[in-house]
Amino acid sequence: MAELCRRLAADELKRELQRRVNCIVEAADYTIEDIDEAMHCLSALKDLKLRPTPPPEYVCPLSHQLMKDPVVLASGRTYDRPFIEKWLNEGNRTCPETKEVLPNSDLIPNLLMRKLISLWCNDHGIELPDKDQGIFPESDRHHFNSLLEILSSNHDVLEKIKAAKLVRILTKRFPPLRAFFEGDSVAVTKLLHPLMSGDVNDHPKLQEELITAVMNISLHDANKKLVATNPVVIPLLVESLKFGTLETRSNSAAALCTLSSLESNKCIIMKAGALEPLVKLLDEGPLLAMKDAAAAIVSLGVVKENSSIAIFEGAVKVIMKKITDRILVDELLVLLAMLSSYDKPIEQMVRLDAVSCLLSIIKEDTSDKSKEHCIAILHTLCYNDRTRLQEMWRDESVNGTIANLALNGTTRAKRKAKEIVERIDKYFSGAQISLG
Numbered sequence: 001m002a003e004l005c006r007r008l009a010a011d012e013l014k015r016e017l018q019r020r021v022n023c024i025v026e027a028a029d030y031t032i033e034d035i036d037e038a039m040h041c042l043s044a045l046k047d048l049k050l051r052p053t054p055p056p057e058y059v060c061p062l063s064h065q066l067m068k069d070p071v072v073l074a075s076g077r078t079y080d081r082p083f084i085e086k087w088l089n090e091g092n093r094t095c096p097e098t099k100e101v102l103p104n105s106d107l108i109p110n111l112l113m114r115k116l117i118s119l120w121c122n123d124h125g126i127e128l129p130d131k132d133q134g135i136f137p138e139s140d141r142h143h144f145n146s147l148l149e150i151l152s153s154n155h156d157v158l159e160k161i162k163a164a165k166l167v168r169i170l171t172k173r174f175p176p177l178r179a180f181f182e183g184d185s186v187a188v189t190k191l192l193h194p195l196m197s198g199d200v201n202d203h204p205k206l207q208e209e210l211i212t213a214v215m216n217i218s219l220h221d222a223n224k225k226l227v228a229t230n231p232v233v234i235p236l237l238v239e240s241l242k243f244g245t246l247e248t249r250s251n252s253a254a255a256l257c258t259l260s261s262l263e264s265n266k267c268i269i270m271k272a273g274a275l276e277p278l279v280k281l282l283d284e285g286p287l288l289a290m291k292d293a294a295a296a297i298v299s300l301g302v303v304k305e306n307s308s309i310a311i312f313e314g315a316v317k318v319i320m321k322k323i324t325d326r327i328l329v330d331e332l333l334v335l336l337a338m339l340s341s342y343d344k345p346i347e348q349m350v351r352l353d354a355v356s357c358l359l360s361i362i363k364e365d366t367s368d369k370s371k372e373h374c375i376a377i378l379h380t381l382c383y384n385d386r387t388r389l390q391e392m393w394r395d396e397s398v399n400g401t402i403a404n405l406a407l408n409g410t411t412r413a414k415r416k417a418k419e420i421v422e423r424i425d426k427y428f429s430g431a432q433i434s435l436g
Contacts, residue, residue, distance in 0.1 A: 010045060011288075015254065016172065017041035018288055019247055052124045058117050061097055062087065063176070064221075066121075070114055071107040075100055078110050086179070144170065144180060151210075152190035157203055160194050164209035167191065171216035178220035181227070188217075188230050195236050208248045211240050215255040224258070228265040234272045241277040249281050250289035257296035266300055275300060275311045283318040287328070294331045301338045312339050316348040324357055329366065333373035340380045355381060355391045362401050372413045375405055379416040382423060393424045 020038040024030045060067045060080035069081040075095035079087075087096055088105050095102060121127065150163040170177050181187050189196075191213060194206055214233065217223050227233050234256075241252040256274055259265045275297065282293040297315065316339055319332045336354075339345040358374040382389040396402055402424075406417035 011254070011291075013041045013045050015250065015288055017045070018286070022247075052126075054117075054120060058113070058120060065175075067113065067117060070110040070117070072110050074102045074104050074106060078113055081107060090182075141180065144177065148187060148190040152193040157194075157206060161203070161206045161209060164194070164206055164213065168209050168213040168216065171213050175220070178217045178223060181217050182220070182222045185226055185230050188214075188227055189232060192232055192236055195240075196232055204245050204248070207240060207244055208251070211237065211244065211248050211255065212251045215251045215258065218255050218258040224262040224265060228259045228262065228268050234259075234268055234274075238269075238272045238274045238277065241274065241281065246285065246289065249277075250285060250292060253278060253281055253285075253289060253292040253296055257292050257299060260296055260299040270300055276314075279311060279315045279318060282315070282322075290322075290328055291331055294328065294335050298335050298338055301335070312342055312345050315339065316345045317352065320349070320352045320354060320357065323361070329361065330370050333361075333370050333377075337373040337376050340377045343384075346380065346384055349377070349381065350385055350388060355388050356395075359392070359395050359399075359401050362405060363399065368410050368413070371405060372410050372416075375402070375409070375413050375416045375420070378402070379420055382420055386427070389420075389423060389427060392420060393428050396421070396424060 017038055020034050020041065023034050024038065054066050057078075058066055060070075060083055061077070062083040063080055065080070067078070067080040070078050071081045071084060072078050073084060073095055075098050077095055077097050079096070084096075084107065093102055093105070094100060144167070147163040147167050151160055151167075155163075192210060194203070195210060214227065214237065218227050237252045237255055240248050241256070242249075244252065256269055256278070260269055278293045278297050278300075282290050282297065285293060301312070316336070319336050319339075323329055323332050323336070336349075340349070355378065358378055362371050362374050378388075378392065382392055392402060402417045402420050406414050406421055408414075409417060
């Protein structure tokens with residue numbers, strides 16, 4: 001989980017860096033703030049790249065961060081003090097991990113864990129975390145509340161843009177603040193209030209700031225259900241995904257991708273019509289936006305609703321074009337492999353000459369995972385269409401691509417490749433392919 005949070009933090013920084021660099025390169029009126037923010041993102045990305053990943057036992061299960069003040073709960077599990085105190089102060093009387101009812105709410109300092117974390121920090125040249133670092137001061141909470149009040153009142157648009165920008169910056173730079181929204185659906189509604197009246201696209205800058213803030217707070221696990229079940233959020237994200245600026249659409253996709261990691265949110269997002277605009281963004285967006293769109297579609301693809309099949313069929317055309325141009329091959333093969341479980345998308349793959357494209361990727365020096373996805377799709381294609389099997393046989397008789405993978409691929413790739421070769425031998429006797 002710590003590694004996942006690290007990756008999400010890096011993606012978040014890359015999105016902000018891309019936004020700032022685009023502004024500097026393309027806009028004549030870019031500001032010093034744009035340059036400072038770009039430099040901050042680069043510095044933070046460098047820190048993430050150089051920073052070692054702590055052992056999982058040193059990471060708090062609630063904050064997913066290195067513990068600063070480890071304490072033992074009555075269940076015997078260790079947590080970082082400010083986060084477990086917040087859990088208990090909210091009225092919870094169970095252990096967050098084991099779910100067992102606690103006989104008491106005593107917190108005993110885990111001095112051994114504190115010492116081990118201190119030694120690990122020293123060994124890796126990391127400053128030992130301050131116990132008070134990461135606790136959001138009450139005065140700052142009041143300030144944050146005042147920003148939400150501006151957004152939900154009759155202030156003019158410029159004031160709301162300033163407030164939205166501050167919320168975005170705070171929720172990006174200070175992750176513990178995202179927990180401010182836990183259990184408070186009203187705070188989420190206040191945040192999005194400016195987009196609820198009239199056309200959400202009337203003020204694109206305001207829309208962009210607010211959607212990015214939603215993306216930030218969605219990264220906090222405890223917010224995922226709260227945000228998605230708020231009746232205003234998903235419809236506004238989908239609307240912004242369709243008609244916002246490219247930056248807004250990209251961040252809407254990122255927010256939907258994050259929210260869809262919770263199983264119960266998938267149907268809510270699908271029913272709101274997110275799939276079609278995600279496919280469109282996959283086709284039109286820049287690289288980072290395409291990654292977000294692809295990841296969201298993969299996550300949502302497990303919800304097999306009849307209404308989505310036609311959209312999936314359209315996605316195949318977009319994916320095949322990108323893969324043929326060798327754009328995001330690894331990520332898009334995951335999506336194509338998922339779509340190969342549907343009949344209509346399979347027919348579309350056949351029409352778009354997927355066999356030769358996938359075989360060419362296997363022949364190239366691509367990742368083992370990519371080859372695994374390619375052979376899995378080819379396996380499905382040849383079992384659905386004898387003509388495609390014949391196409392594979394013709395290639396095998398010249399290149400031996402699949403037979404080679406049956407000998408040298410991953411365990412899963414070997415199994416799929418071997419089954420294809422055996423199938424070719426069965427139907428095209430007299431032209432058998434040897435596996436050595």
